[in-house]
Amino acid sequence: FHGDARGLAVVHDLLVSLEEVFSGCTKHIKISRSRLNPDGRSVRSEDKVLDVVVKKGWRAGTKITFPCEGDETPNNTPADVTFVLRDKKHTQYKRDGSNIVYTAKITLKEALCGCTVNVPTLDNRMMPLPSSDIIKPGSIRRLRGEGLPLPKSPVQRGDLVVEFQVLFPDRIPPQSREIIKHSLAKC
Amino acid sequence: FHGDARGLAVVHDLLVSLEEVFSGCTKHIKISRSRLNPDGRSVRSEDKVLDVVVKKGWRAGTKITFPCEGDETPNNTPADVTFVLRDKKHTQYKRDGSNIVYTAKITLKEALCGCTVNVPTLDNRMMPLPSSDIIKPGSIRRLRGEGLPLPKSPVQRGDLVVEFQVLFPDRIPPQSREIIKHSLAKC
Structure with missing residues (x-):
């Protein structure tokens, strides 16, 4: 951790169907982020699956935040990763x-x-x-x-x-x- | 003129009817602004009538600007006065x-x-x-x-x-x- 500079905030849209909003659901979202190697200077890319819990009835615009799951670099502490709910178009x-x-x-x-x-x-x-x-x-x-x-x-x-x-x-x-x-x- | 600070920009909505947009029109708008007295320190309030020309077919959002018709003070050169067209609701x-x-x-x-x-x-x-x-x-x-x-x-x-x-x-x-x-x- 080299100072209090933070990486760029990461924001993803998360499409949910009306059926998912009706019952509530958990979405497993794979993200890719960089992590600092033990040498404190080089970085590696890492995949991680985040379990995004969408509760019953949640509206478009609702934000779900995972602290510090963004990119880590020698100069930045990782930012938060945020998912913003969006309604999937429904046929009916x-x-x-x-x-x-x-x-x-x-x-x-x-x-x-x-x-x-x-x-x-x-x-x-x-x-x-x-x-x-x-x-x-x-x-x-x-x-x-x-x-x-x-x-x-x-x-x-x-x-x-x-x-x-x-x-x-x-x-x-x-x-x-x-x-x-x-x-x-x-x- | 005491420096290049400018007064606050003055923006007015100007409602026009569809009939006025159809024919074009000139609106006579009385504004009130302050002007510097010859002593360079005190100000007086002054009325002025601006002739705002609205040309045929102009759309809502069109801006008409009168340079330097805003308030003058010992510390500010007058700002521009701007009119922004808005459509008046029509009955038909x-x-x-x-x-x-x-x-x-x-x-x-x-x-x-x-x-x-x-x-x-x-x-x-x-x-x-x-x-x-x-x-x-x-x-x-x-x-x-x-x-x-x-x-x-x-x-x-x-x-x-x-x-x-x-x-x-x-x-x-x-x-x-x-x-x-x-x-x-x-x-």
């Missing part, structure tokens, strides 16, 4: 804090005449969400407690927010169109 | 660079059975925009050249983008609902 949900947002695509007929949407949950169930009312484009319904664990109180969970997207037909035959026109005349 | 349009976006609210019947939307322009005309096709929620149509002047070539103009929002009825009588269901069965 968008994350919104402790809520997750699912876009349910329904047809115009389903939106107007009622339907049951099957909503996939984070733990691989299908929750039927029946609706007999008209579903307006962009409207939402909440499945309370089906979101991610709250980081500060992981027994509680956020919501699964279902946002409806209404798919219109490309074309309606002229005859049907006239009928619809009359049916909607007083609406 | 959102700005998107040199385009302006207008949200046209149409009923479900209009979306499915055709309609003509009257689109207000920046120069106070009404442009009829007829449609016989189905209009999907969130779809857009462009009125080319009806947007704002391009800042670097103000004879050219951006587009007026019409974005459709489809308003669904709150309720459809059960009988009409059945008819619509059958009419949309093959769509």
